[in-house]
Amino acid sequence: MTKKPQSKKVTVNRKAIAAVTLVIALALTVVFVTLGVTGRKMDAQGLYNLLPWLPTPGENYNWRQALVPGAGLDEGVLTTLKPVSEEVKEEDLQTAAKVLMKRLSDFGWSDTAVEVKDNQLLVTLPKSADVNYLKNILTAKGEFTFTTPEGEVFMTGENVTQAGFGYADQSGTNIALSLMFDGTGKEAFATKSTELSGQSISLRRDGVVITSPSIGEPITQGTVSIPGFTLDAARENAVLLRSGALPFALTQEGESVPTKALLLNDQKDLLIYALAAVLALIAVYLLVRFRLGGLVAVWMLLVQLALSYFFAALIGAGYTVLTLSAIYAALLVSFFAVVNLFIGIRDDARQGRSVRQALKDSYATRGHASLDVYAGLLLLAVVFIMMDQGIIRIFAEVFALGLLLGLIIMHLLLRLLLNETIHLFGGKTGLYAANATQKRED
Amino acid sequence: MRMQKSALNTLILSILIILGALVLTLVGQGMRFSFGAEATMQYMPLVWAILAAVGVSFVFGWVRYSLAGAITLAAAVLHDQLLSLALCAIIGLAFGLSSYLPALLMAGLVATYAFTIPQIRTARVLVRGGSSRGLARDEAASESRNQHRPLKMVVALAALLILAAFIISGNKHMIGAVLPLFTGLLSAVVSSCLITPFIWAALATRKMNKK
Numbered sequence: 001m002t003k004k005p006q007s008k009k010v011t012v013n014r015k016a017i018a019a020v021t022l023v024i025a026l027a028l029t030v031v032f033v034t035l036g037v038t039g040r041k042m043d044a045q046g047l048y049n050l051l052p053w054l055p056t057p058g059e060n061y062n063w064r065q066a067l068v069p070g071a072g073l074d075e076g077v078l079t080t081l082k083p084v085s086e087e088v089k090e091e092d093l094q095t096a097a098k099v100l101m102k103r104l105s106d107f108g109w110s111d112t113a114v115e116v117k118d119n120q121l122l123v124t125l126p127k128s129a130d131v132n133y134l135k136n137i138l139t140a141k142g143e144f145t146f147t148t149p150e151g152e153v154f155m156t157g158e159n160v161t162q163a164g165f166g167y168a169d170q171s172g173t174n175i176a177l178s179l180m181f182d183g184t185g186k187e188a189f190a191t192k193s194t195e196l197s198g199q200s201i202s203l204r205r206d207g208v209v210i211t212s213p214s215i216g217e218p219i220t221q222g223t224v225s226i227p228g229f230t231l232d233a234a235r236e237n238a239v240l241l242r243s244g245a246l247p248f249a250l251t252q253e254g255e256s257v258p259t260k261a262l263l264l265n266d267q268k269d270l271l272i273y274a275l276a277a278v279l280a281l282i283a284v285y286l287l288v289r290f291r292l293g294g295l296v297a298v299w300m301l302l303v304q305l306a307l308s309y310f311f312a313a314l315i316g317a318g319y320t321v322l323t324l325s326a327i328y329a330a331l332l333v334s335f336f337a338v339v340n341l342f343i344g345i346r347d348d349a350r351q352g353r354s355v356r357q358a359l360k361d362s363y364a365t366r367g368h369a370s371l372d373v374y375a376g377l378l379l380l381a382v383v384f385i386m387m388d389q390g391i392i393r394i395f396a397e398v399f400a401l402g403l404l405l406g407l408i409i410m411h412l413l414l415r416l417l418l419n420e421t422i423h424l425f426g427g428k429t430g431l432y433a434a435n436a437t438q439k440r441e442d
Numbered sequence: 443m444r445m446q447k448s449a450l451n452t453l454i455l456s457i458l459i460i461l462g463a464l465v466l467t468l469v470g471q472g473m474r475f476s477f478g479a480e481a482t483m484q485y486m487p488l489v490w491a492i493l494a495a496v497g498v499s500f501v502f503g504w505v506r507y508s509l510a511g512a513i514t515l516a517a518a519v520l521h522d523q524l525l526s527l528a529l530c531a532i533i534g535l536a537f538g539l540s541s542y543l544p545a546l547l548m549a550g551l552v553a554t555y556a557f558t559i560p561q562i563r564t565a566r567v568l569v570r571g572g573s574s575r576g577l578a579r580d581e582a583a584s585e586s587r588n589q590h591r592p593l594k595m596v597v598a599l600a601a602l603l604i605l606a607a608f609i610i611s612g613n614k615h616m617i618g619a620v621l622p623l624f625t626g627l628l629s630a631v632v633s634s635c636l637i638t639p640f641i642w643a644a645l646a647t648r649k650m651n652k653k
Contacts, residue, residue, distance in 0.1 A: 072540075072619070098481035101541075105482040110541055113477030124477070262477060263616040274607035282600055321608070321619050322542050328604050329549045329623075336556045336597045343593060369560040376502045376515075376555050383494050384548065390484065392491050395545035 018423035025417060029303055036306050039063075053313040054306060057269035067312065069319040070111020071126045071262050073271065078259035079131060081121040081139060081250040088119060092247040097121055100138055102243040107134070110391060111320050113262055121250065124259055131256050140206060141249040142240035146189070147202045149212075154192050159185025163241035165234035168227035175234040176227040177211075179241070186222030194218035205237065206249070263321065275328075279305075282335060290342040293432040296421055297338040300414045304334055307409075308402045317398050326395050330402025333377065337370035337410045346433035355427035359418055367411065374407040446580070449640035452632065456525050463528030472531035476538030476615045488544040492523045495551060503562070510645035511562045518558040518638045519551065522629040526550050529625035537618035546619075550626015553601065557594050557634035561586045565642060583639035594634065601627050 039052035039062055051066040064074065071077075081100075083093070097114045100123060104112045113124040123138060125131060144157030161182050168176035181189055192201060193215045202212040203226065210233075213226050229237070261268055282301070286294035308327040317323040344362030349355055381403060384396035425431060445453075466472035475483065499519045503512035526547055530539060561583075568582035577585060601623075608620045 097478045101478045101481035105541065110482070114481075115478060263612045263619055265611060265613055267611075271607065271611035274611045275604070278600075278603045278607045281603060285596070321540070321616075322545055324608075325542070325546055325549050325620070325623060329552045332597065332601055332604070333552055333556060335600050336593070339596050340560065340593055366560075369563045372506055372559050372563070373555045376499065376506075376559065377552060379502060380495055380498050380548075380551060383498050384491060387494060388487055388491060390487055391482075391542060391545045392487065392548055395542075395548060399549070 014423050018420040021420045022417065022424060025413075026299075029299065029306075033302070033306050036310065039066075051313070053309050055272050055309070055319065057272045064319065067309065067317070067319040067323070068128050069126065070109075071113065071124050071259075072111040072321055073264060073319055073324075074127060074261050074268065076112075076124045076126055076259050076262065077129065077131055077256045079123045079125065079135065079138075079256040080253040081123060082253040083119070084249045084251055088248060090116075093119065093121065096246050096248070096250070099142075099243050099246050103137055103239055104134075105390075106239045106242055107137070109134075110322065110394070111262070111318070120253060124262060125256075127258070135252055137236060137239065139250040139252065140240060141246045142243065143206055143245040144237075144241060145204045145207075146192075147204055148192065148196060149199055149202070155181075155185050155188045157241055157245060159188070160241050161185075163238040165229070165231075165238050168225070173230070174227055175229045175231050176225045177229055177234045177237055178225045179223065181222045181224075186220075189222070189224070190218060190220040193220075205240070210237065275324075286338065286342075289434055290346070291431055291434065292421060292425060293342055293345065293418060296417050297342070297414065300409050300417070301331060301334060301338070303413070304402070304405050304409050305331060307405050308398075311401045311405070312398050315397060315401070317394070322391070322395050323398050326398035327402050330399055330406050333370075333373060333403060334406040334410050336373065337367075337406070338414070340366045340370050341410075341414075342433070349429040349433055355429055355432050356419070356422050359415070359422070363411075363415060371407075371411060374403055374411075378403045378407070445644045446640040449637050452636040453521075456521060456629075456632070456637075459532070460524050460528040463531040467531050472535070474535050474538050475543075476540060476618055479539065479541035479543075482541045483543065488527075488547070491544065491548060492520070492527075495523065495548065496520045507562055507566065510642055511566070513645055514562055514638050514642040515555075515558055517641050518554050518630075518633050521633045521637060522550060522554045522626060523547060525629040525632070526622060526625040529628065530622050533621060533625070534618055537614055537621060539621065540615070540619040542619055543622055546622035547626060549623055550630065553598070553627045553630030554633070556597055557590070557630050558638050560590050560593070561634060561639055562642060564589055565639065579643040580640075583643035587635060587639045591635075594631065598627060598631055 033054070035050060035052075036054035037052055037056055040050040042048065042050055052063040053066040055063055055067065083096075093116045097116050100114045100121060101112070104114070104123075104125075109126065109129060111126055113122075115122045115124075125134060142157070144160070145153045146155040147153050159181050160179050162180035164178045165175050166178065168174040196215050197218055198215065200212045200214045202209045204210065211226055211228055213228070260266065264271065279301075283298040286297050288294070290297065305327070308330060312323050312327060317326075341362050344366035345355065345358040348358035348361055353361070378400060381396040381400035384392050385400065388396070463472055473480070473483075496516050496519050500512045500516035503515035507515075530543060530547070565579075565582045565586035568577045568585055569579060571577075605620055605624055605627075609617055612619070
């Protein structure tokens with residue numbers, strides 16, 4: 001009779017595994033946050049520099065290259081524009097201010113200002129804006145006309161209801177300006193394109209011909225696509241057509257000068273300090289209420305914040321109230337999830353359950369509520385990204401990233417680290433909830 | 443469907459504020475912006491975004507909970523968005539709103555979801571009974587609201603602290619810029635405490651009566 005080989009019993013030191021897991025996670029966090037504050041030169045590795053991305057107070061403003069501030073939260077550039085004509089009405093100046101804001105917004109500059117003062121228009125642009133390039137667009141009257149080869153005007157830019165641009169062919173350099181006309185424009189263009197078939201129609205901007213495409217056949221659909229533009233020219237013309245014409249041409253008065261942030265007090269670092277103070281208060285609350293569990297939660301909230309700023313910088317969101325609101329709104333959802341979870345753990349522990357069981361149960365009950373909140377908001381953010389082309393979309397992109405990070409961190413990473421913490425430090429209820437009945441884990 | 447009188451009164455008050463803001467705006471007095479931001483304000487995308495939020499919330503509530511949950515969540519979103527916009531139109535007269543208004547109104551959905559969804563979930567559990575005998579709908583709605591009050595208070599306080607950080611570091615225009623976040627939070631607190639639990643209870647009661 002052969003003796004059955006005895007299987008070797010492997011004893012796992014669960015405490016050691018937990019300690020190693022926590023140390024690795026902590027080290028990764030420290031490295032990531034340090035990189036976020038200092039950045040890293042990576043030229044030797046043949047890579048671009050890793051810019052710092054975490055907003056920090058003080059003289060080191062390198063992070064502002066990654067998270068480019070708008071004129072709202074950082075110094076801007078003030079440009080004064082003056083009407084070319086001498087006599088202008090106040091209402092025309094107000095109209096001009098609206099047209100300029102539309103142009104800036106269409107170019108993607110949301111953190112800007114246009115104000116009317118002393119018969120002049122004061123335009124505040126972010127410091128990073130190419131003022132010389134924008135100056136040409138802002139000062140152009142933007143009056144478009146459609147003319148016959150003889151110069152007869154038969155239609156104006158006011159008849160254009162939509163203007164866009166896109167590739168005209170496979171070359172990638174030939175851009176087409178696409179226009180849609182209103183009823184009057186559709187009729188006028190159909191008549192003239194029938195009349196001038198085989199000849200050309202000119203599109204003029206402020207009296208200067210910018211293109212004269214030949215007419216092969218009558219265009220009666222009310223839409224045209226005019227090829228032959230560069231990307232910059234097509235975009236510029238589309239923006240000017242969409243904004244409408246200024247009541248008068250403008251000219252720059254003097255040089256552009258630096259100006260203080262539109263939304264801040266004189267001390268621009270105060271916002272960074274104030275937000276840090278709020279985070280500190282939240283951390284104190286979590287530590288007092290949920291002790292060791294609260295410490296892990298604070299750690300995870302900081303990880304989410306650092307990652308949110310990183311991805312915001314990566315997608316070029318900029319340092320604006322909009323970006324900060326999206327990041328902190330997602331962080332608030334995570335704070336809600338954490339408090340909701342720990343209240344469940346505390347209540348279960350008070351009823352005599354072990355902390356590990358309470359954690360499991362809380363994720364299964366209250367955790368599902370926070371999962372629903374994450375999922376519902378994420379769904380909404382995705383819908384906004386798909387349906388909106390403006391400011392809501394910009395917000396939704398950063399918000400969706402923050403929510404996704406929060407979902408992963410609070411439902412996977414926090415759970416893992418809390419379990420490891422229980423393994424390492426034990427499941428004494430008092431370690432995880434203030435004013436709870438003391439009970440050791442079995 | 444019979445709603446509690448206090449919920450109905452709050453709803454009427456909200457509607458009056460919304461109508462008041464609408465009238466103010468129509469006569470050209472509401473919705474004052476700073477820095478010429480009114481030129482960038484497009485109302486149609488905002489209307490579509492609110493409708494999308496209501497629609498998506500309804501579908502989400504239906505899939506995750508029930509028809510009563512769907513209507514409750516959609517009603518909360520609609521109420522909070524409209525009331526928040528109305529309050530912005532009125533309070534904004536003092537500070538001037540920013541071009542961020544439409545996006546930050548959507549940020550208010552965080553408070554709506556965080557305050558409403560846990561209440562719906564808990565109320566459902568309380569009605570079903572769990573370990574004990576199930577409660578009546580009205581009782582479950584009130585009990586659920588009371589259970590989540592501490593959580594709501596803590597989250598609302600954290601949100602207020604974040605808003606305070608913006609306000610103390612900014613000037614008058616900063617208040618106008620973050621105003622939609624404050625009004626969104628306020629609307630969500632009002633609806634989750636005084637309106638939506640009772641909409642859910644009334645809808646669920648109606649369903650039970652039909653059976």
